[in-house]
Amino acid sequence: MVNKRLLLFRSLSYFGAAFITFSCTAIFLFIIIQGLPVLNLRLLFGETPPLDAILGIRPVWEGIWPALAGTLCLVLLTTLLAALPGVCCGIYLARIAKGGLKAHLSLAIDLLAGIPSIVMGLFGFVLILALRHAGWQNATTCILLAAFCLALLVMPALVVATRSAVESLPATLSLTCASLGFSEGQSLRRVLIPASARGILGGMILAMGRAAEDTAVIMLTGVVVNSGLPAGLAAKFEALPFFIYYTAAQYGDESELQRGFGAALVLLLLSALLTGTAHLCQRAVTRRFRGYQ
16 A cells, blocks of 8 residues: 555656656747747847947847846846845854744745735835835835845745755854854854855845846836836836736737747846856855865
């Protein structure tokens, strides 16, 4: 009876893995087949010379370069806002917080992780209304507000990844640090954080991927269809996820739909680039601190 149950569970596991693999492969192939024919410099820059478009000398009207640049700026700004508090909170939960405080903070992180992205977007929109009501009449939706809301959205993944990475370290590391007379701060700075850097970078990968693909948050916090390159932290911006959403809902002919598929392929390649770069950083960190493992 036990062997039959084990066989059933194993079969279901194989089926689930095969189904997910097939579904992801089918989606990727569909996007590649539809978007590859239009993946060229014209898709990115339209009729504008590439160098002039990259430097912002001339505007791009029929290309997705402003949306790509806006997405890159949004991901970078979100990572900068979420990295330090997320890593510090994860370390605090893993090494310092005890008892009821640790349980309450863990519950708060779990609740924050369960908030739908559209609710976070509404929070950002209401925050702007509250600032205006408080007297800051110039407060408006912008890329900084979008990055702040996205940072709140992705921070739980970074906190959990950091906490798991630190807690999974061998107890002998802490004992060795204590025997050498290290303080808690010295142990974290010189041994524990470098040894758990691979897991922390994994959390950052998840955060960057979520920031690059989310649409609901930025729809209410500053993204527009046509604004050009980001002009500052308080400016409107374009983003690839919103461009894809808008094109899918409002395209007028086949060429516009193909541009949408091309933008989807560019977003997919951007995610792959971010993931690959982070993976290389993970390997470099692992090689450097192999002695801690």
